[in-house]
Structure formats: structure tokens, C-alpha cells
Amino acid sequence: MIKIKIAMGVIDEKQYDIDYDLIDKDITLEDLIADLKINKTHIGGILLEGKPKRLDEKIKDNSEIYILPLLGGG
């Protein structure tokens, strides 16, 4: 089981907390967001155990994931 927090603004104006059953051990962050049907262009970044990770990062069981809303440039 992995814990996923989807920030307000990613899907809609609500925050979502999801417990996700990790059946496929080779799943990446990119696979996960595809499975959750989240539009990639609505994501500002993904934190795995509090650290930003690339989309090809593999997910381990019992992980905590935070999907962040869009950020702007500076």
C-alpha cells in the first residue's frame, strides 16, 4: 500500500488522499499518474518521501507520494 496525497488544484479544487494498492512492483511515478488519470500538464512536481523525483522513478511499497500543483517560472 502506498499513500498518495494529491494537492488541491491538481484535479480540481479539492485535496485527495488515496491509499493505493501496489500490485505491479515495477510501477513508476509516470505509470502511477497515468493510472490515476491525472493530466501530466496539471502537475508541478512529485515528491516521493518528501523529495522531488523524476517521472521514471520506481515506486516501492509503503511509499508516501505528494503530487504538487503547477508552479510558475521566475
Place this chain on the structure above:
Amino acid sequence: MDKTLRINVRTKEATYENTPDEYLKTGGRGLIAKILLKEVKPTCEPLGRNNKLIFAMGLLTGTNASSASRVCIGSKSPLTGGIKESNAGGITAMRLAQLGLKAIIIEDIPEDDKWYYIKVEKDKCTLEPADQYVGMGTFEFCQEMLEKYPDSAVTCIGPAGERQYSAAGIATMDKDKKPNRYSGRGGLGAVMGSKKIKGIVVIDKEPIKIADKKKYKEALKEYTSIINEAPSTLGYKTLGTAATARLSNSLGGLPVNNFSSGEFKEIEQISGENLYKVIQERGGEGKTSHACMPGCIIQCSNIYPDKEGKTIVSPLEYETIGLLGSNLGIADFDTIAKMNSLCNDIGIDTIETGAAIGVAMEGGIAKFGDGEAALRLVKEIGEGTILGRVLGNGAVITGKVLGVINVPAVNGQAMPAYDPRAIKGMGVTYATSPMGADHTYGSTLKAKIEQTSTEGQAELSKNTQKNVAIIDSLGLCLFASGAIGNNHQLLVDLINARHGWDMDVKELKRISEETIRDEHRFNELAGFSIENYRIPEAFTERELPNLKSKFDVRDEDLGQVIVDFKN
């Protein structure tokens, strides 16, 4: 409180004036627009005696509200020929507001060849000789000032401003006393150089006066809590603005090789995630999160170190990564950071510089992807070679000199790192902003809209522009506004408590509308017509290959944005 300091660089006189009533209930960008419209002839030569350089404090500047003390600097722009305001973080505005200053107006040009710096103390301002500092980079100048005045806050120009390059910016010290924060856009550094002012040095510190401390405390508590809990704050704190590289690339609008493509094969190397990883691995002085001004909760800045852990530059941000990175075909953070650091020291805008070098690469001066050549070109800007001077005057001049017609600029100013053919709302903002291509005038990047569709983009841009005009008049950072959203009542509560006013949200919106109207009026009087507010043919005729898209928002829709703002 709320005085205006007027400095005449010809007579060397500095006088404190009561700020006129009509200026009191605006600040920052809004105040700059009002002063320019009233005091500066819009057709004046930007580097001549009739232009003025204005530093304006926002309505919340100087308080301990997070991210509320950006320095707003404005003038008629030598780059665009229109009105210009460019704001940055750092510590100078906070200190000036705390000394009771609402604005500084620097006027005229000197009759002699002597350089000065402006020394601001409590209720006292003098022009101090600065000939010995001419030619110094911003870092050395700031160091010299710190040795003389250890607790000072400094805003200054480098050699680019001294030479009056149209892309010269004005640097402001961050809270670590390094001149890393930039009012980079529009050539404001050249205006400062034309007045032979090397820097402004703020010596004294005072506590800010809060009219209603109880109400202020209550509003501040809510404001702080909202920013603290906003998911975007965590995002900026970990990934910083570099997170935008992946998004722009996903949208197909990351500038690559002089905006000839919107997708970068080596995106992973310049992503926010990789930036975080490299900084973490190198350690030393590197920091993935860093505040540019005291009290900032968001801390989107960073310190990028070399392999030995020594600082190369702070911060390394998205626009720079886009323009000096992918736009030049360069995917190496070290090279981008070195160019960024050089630009900061020379005192030149990284966006304009990256765009100019991109144009130069298309013109055959160097090959895309050649980091060493790009670094050499930035050095030439600092050295003042003929080619360096061409580049230092921006992308449009570079295009003209080299016969390149694909120039990513609107009204003289280079586009930031969003291709308007992929992110069309941003294109509307570039086209209709009175400041040339400026993403901070109304970024539509985060809107949940089909970014390549033409529908709804003009309205989206217009609404974003209105919101930004509020934020810019408060001295607030756009990232704080992202957390606060449309909670304008909270901002009004903070303003009222700070100043003892009874302003309402309607009045805040009036400030926004007036600001934009004043800016367009200035440009109109400077000779701009509705037909000037367009995206160049390089983007309306030339397809972005990865999306097969052109910028095709209708001219009538662009024109309507201007008409709506003027009325």
C-alpha cells in the same frame, strides 16, 4: 512617513517631499505609472535628461508579511520605448520603506563625467563620489560598500548599465548581502547608467510603523497560515521555479535553439528534479531552498554550487535555464550557472541575453549546444567588444546586425521561456503588455485551458493581467499571490491595518485598472497604437514543429484587450 525622495543628478540636490494625496493609495508598479505619466514626457529619449528613474515601494513593503517587499523600479525603457516596471526581491525596498520612503525619483543627467552613488540615511540623502567604482562588477561594488557600511542594503548596476546597454538590469542585494536579485528587464540599468549613478546604498534601519497593530496581527496570522499551508509553497521550497522546465516541455513550449522547437531532448538534465538532485549531491554551500528577503516563507530561491561545493550562482531559475539553456541547446547546469553568474556580475538581464545569443547562434556566430562559445559570448558582453555590445543591446538589435528575422521579441523586449505558439494565453500577454514580452505581466501558464486553442485566451490573459497589477502595487511576490488566490479581502485587511485606512476590495481593483490604464496611456502618448501590440511574424507565420502550431489569436481579440484596458 510616506515621503518621496527626489534626487537631481545635475544639481546634486536631494529633497524630501510629501507624497501627493493622489499617489498615497497606490504603490509599487501603480505608483511608477502615475509618476511617469505625470512627470515624464512619453516621447523623451530614454537615456536623456527628461527621463526619470523611479524606485517605488508597495503598499505592504517594509512589513513582516512574507514576500511583500519587492523593489519596484520603473522608467521609460530604452529597450521598448514604452513604459517599464521591473521588480525584484532582496532587501533594499524593505529598508527604504522602513525609513518612511514611498518613492525615490532620480531625475536629469549630470553635466560632468563624475559618477556617484546615492547614500540614504534616516532623513538624509547625499550623493557620494563613485568614480573609483566605475567598471566594477556588481559583486565587487557591493563588497566595497559593505566594507564601508557593513549593515547596508545595496542596489546597483554593473558595467552593462554603465555602458548603457539596452538589456542592462539593476541588481539588488538578497538577505545574504549578495547582489543576486534582478530588476532585469527593459534596460533600467542603462537609465541608471545614463544618470551616472552606480548604486543606492541604504544605511539605516528603522522599525516599520503599523497603524493598527491588533488588526495587523490578526490579518498577518491568517496570511501566514495560508501561505504556509499552500501546496505551492512546498513545491517552490523543494523544486523552485525550475519545476517549470518540465511543464513547459510537456506543453511543447520550452524554447529550444532560438525558439525553433518547443521540446528539448535533454529535458531531464535541466529539470527541477535534477537541479534538486545535483545541489543535494554536491552539498557544500549549495541549498535547494533559500529566501531572498527576510521573513519569506516560500523560499523558492536556491544556491547552485560547483563540484567542490562552492557557490556558482544564486539562484538558478527557470527563465534563465530556459533562455541560457535549452534556447541555446545547452543542457548542462554548470555552464548555465556560470553564464548566469557572469550576467549578474556584468549587470545584464539573463532573458534578453539568452535570447540575443540564441539569435546570434542562428546567425552563425556559434553553434547551438556549444556551451564554451556561449560562455565566451557572455564574457564579450562584459568586456565590451563590438559583438558584446551588440548582444548587450538585446535580441532585436542582434537580429538586425546579423540579418536574422526569427527574433523572439515583442516591442523590443525578448520573450521569456514560453513559446507563444504553445501557450497562447502567454502570447496574448506578450502582445498586449505595455512592457513588451513580459511573462510576469500576466502569466497564463497555470490555467486549466487547452493552451494551443485560440478560444478564451484573450479573456484569460486580461483577467490575469488585472490580478497581477494588484500584486505589483503591493510589493508582493507573485508566488505569495498564488497561495492567497482571490482572497483580496485579506490583502485589503493587511493594507488597512498597516496604513490605518478603510479601503475595500473595490478600491484595490480600481488601483489595478488605473495602473494598467496609466501604462497604456503612457505608451499611447509615446507613439504606440493598437497595431503595435502584436506577436511578430516569426511566430504567426512560422509553425512550431513539435505542435504544428502558429500563434493565431486574432488581431481583433488582441486589440480588444487594449481597448478594454484603456476604457
